[in-house]
Amino acid sequence: MKNAAFVLLIIALTPWLHAAEPNYKPELFEKTQLVYQDSFDGTLNAEFWEVRQNTTWVIKDGILTGSPSSKEFQEKKKASDDPSHAGLKPVIWLRKVPENFVCTMRLRYDGKAYTKGSPLLDIGHHIHTICFSEKATTLTIKKNVEIQPTAAPLFTLNEWHDVAIELKKGALLLSIDGKKHRFESTNIDMTGQAQIDFKALDFGGCQIDNVKLWKGL
DSSP states (O other): OHHHHHHHHHHHHHHHHTOOOTTOOOSSOSOEEEEEEEOOSSSOOTTTEEEETTOEEEEETTEEEEEOOOHHHHHHHHTTTOGGGSOSSOEEEEEOOOSSEEEEEEEEEEOSOTTSOOOEEEETTTTEEEEEOSSOEEEEETTTTEEEEESOSOOOTTSOEEEEEEEETTEEEEEETTEEEEEEOTTOOOTTOOEEEEEOOTTOEEEEEEEEEEEEO
């Protein structure tokens, strides 16, 4: 009976464990329009997701889970003229992102330590790069046009985090587990961009759940 009660308790808690900022209220927009949401209960929606560098992405237990490419692919790429895209780290793109948007998700990057690079989110391909390290979160705009580090909020490895991103021209708001930082710059601009890139650590893992994407109005 005790075991049965324990199982029922876990079942009851499961929705809560998988919840991701259900009542998130945007700060950069008065109104939003839902574009896409996914709790990963079925197959991967290829209309919105694009797997990159031949890395491995599967939906497992209701979570989109990424791992590096196969050893064969890595060796082939290393021997080619494009070794930097050997798929050592899981990489996937969320597409059809509006120019002004709000995106919330549960996100986890797994790895041994912040010793071989940093996990990151590219808001627009190589346009607004949010790098996570042990002591700082850094926004790099257009590779080296502008760099803005901040001591908080931080993103720790091997733990689930509730992440929210808002962007409109001139401002990017990042929220991690409810702690927020607003980046401001005339260089922040998603014109001509329509994606968010997820990139984990080399030989690490990435898990994504409960994604919601809105157009900011």
